[in-house]
Amino acid sequence: MTDPVLIVGAGPTGLTAALELSRMGVAVRLIDKRQAPAATSRAIGVQARTLELFEQRGLAEEMVRLGNRGRFGSIYGGGKRVFRLDFGHVESRYPFMLLISQAETERILREAIARQGVTPQGGEHFRLIASNPLSKASKGAEPSLDELQRIYDQRSHIPARFHDLAWSSWFRINSRMVSRLKVGRLLLGGDAAHIHSPAGAQGMNTGIQDMINVSWKLAMVVNGQAPPALLDTYEADRLPVMRGVLFKTDNLTTVIGTENPIVRTLFNHLGPFIGGAELVQENATAGMSQVVLNYRNSSLSESHTHGGAIRAGDRVPDMPVRLRSDGNWKETTLLSALDASHLTLVAAVPDGTTLPSSLKACVPESRFVEIAADAKDAARFETTFGKAGAAVLVRPDGYAGLTSPISSAADHLAAYRRKWFSASAADARS
Ligand SMILES: Cc1cc2nc3c(=O)[nH]c(=O)nc-3n(C[C@H](O)[C@H](O)[C@H](O)COP(=O)(O)OP(=O)(O)OC[C@H]3O[C@@H](n4cnc5c(N)ncnc54)[C@H](O)[C@@H]3O)c2cc1C
Helix, strand or coil: CCCCEEEECCCHHHHHHHHHHHHCCCCEEEECCCCCCCCCCCCCEECHHHHHHHHHCCCHHHHHHHCEEECEEEEEECCEEEEEEEHHHCCCCCCCEEECCHHHHHHHHHHHHHHCCCCCECCCCCCCCCCCCCCCCCCCCCCCHHHHHHHHHHHCCCCCCCCCCCCCCCCCCCCEECCCCEECCEECCHHHCEECCCCCCCHHHHHHHHHHHHHHHHHHHHCCCCCCHHHHHHHHHHHHHHHHHHHHHHHHHHHHHCCCHHHHHHHHHHHHHHHHCHHHHHHHHHHHCCCCCCCCCCCCCEECCCCCCCCCCCECCCCEEEEEECCEEEEEEHHHHCCCCCCEEEEECCCCCCCCCCHHHCCCCCEEEEEEECHHHHHHHHHHHCCCCEEEEECCCCEEEEEECHHHHHHHHHHHHHHHCCHHHHHHHC
8 A cells, every 4th residue: 555645734625635645545634734624714605616526426416405506796886886797697507606614614515525534634744844034924803893894894884883893804815825835746636736815706616626626647557547747737737827816816806906096997987888798797707617627728627629619627617407227318417427536538420329339448447438419408518518529538527638520439539548648657757
């Protein structure tokens, strides 16, 4: 048995890494310097993409049951609503931002890892000694109830009275990220790799998705199913995502937090018109919900044109499909046909015609699924996979690794597998 992977920090990022690795048969040791989980208020917004990924891990149902569906997000200023986002535009089974306390999200993750036999070890420190030229910032008194009430009254026109303040704190917005995510055998993710304004509810969601990206790669390398070079694609996939999150959260914070009276007046007057445009709504909610983020430019993405819209690096969209099972077709959803622990080779043909028999055996370590269009959304199926269909090798994190026309898929898949997944490649490159 190999040494366990050491995961430092049992926040949402570390808990997700522990869940993913243990699900895929990798031994882990999860440590945290705290004795008990944090109970203070931090993330409340869980995005649609995180919920889709949690659904595949059996966690979304409980979260949705316990949380509140935030269907709209509004920005208030000058005593009126300046901007309203309608999450109904998000193309997902979860067209909302789920509002649930981070403490609850962490509890659900902790229970999931406990089912895998993993318990965080509290009171353990991991110390990295490095020079730090910054002096410690001084902190004043915590914001009082009156102060919070004044701020609220100044911004919003909806009457509300605050009471029973349980906890309050000032915090300074930091915005920075590391330039590398992998240094030797050390992998970074979550707030340890990128920290930014909470505007847009991205931080925890990004940390969770960092770990869903890297864990399957690490598991395949540790289990001897892939060469170590597969782990380098963690940076290729996620660094651009992190840069995008910093860029967007910085801009959003500047706009909504500006003290400049001209910019503020402009925003307060133009916000309602800009926000009224359908295109703005679609783009803003698609970006914020993280359903459109993709890894198209990653070295792991290999697209061969097939007449449909899906390209390597894209999230495989959820939709109703028919799935061939024991020679019969049954109705299901594409998301539930994917395997979150293994590669899935999806052969998608709109009318479900028979496929070349060679295709199934192309990637033996993948689960092979044959899908056809469902009458409920046949047009979407055809737009995504093309009239003649497509073969898509889907990664365990739900993103397409390779896309190809069915007719030439066997050759493309064989070469892709030789490069990234075969045991011989693992031996040759280790
Ligand atoms: C006010 C506020 C609102 C927010 N709202 C949202 C939101 O709505 N949506 C969203 O997605 N994000 C939000 N965030 C961001 C979110 O809280 C963080 O991105 C998230 O907590 C990051 O998770 P993490 O596991 O990477 O880090 P953390 O949650 O900080 O966990 C790190 C863990 O590592 C432990 N640790 C640290 N150093 C060591 C060490 N040397 N040895 C051992 N253990 C160590 C710590 O004790 C801690 O338990 C918000 C943040 C704030 C402050």
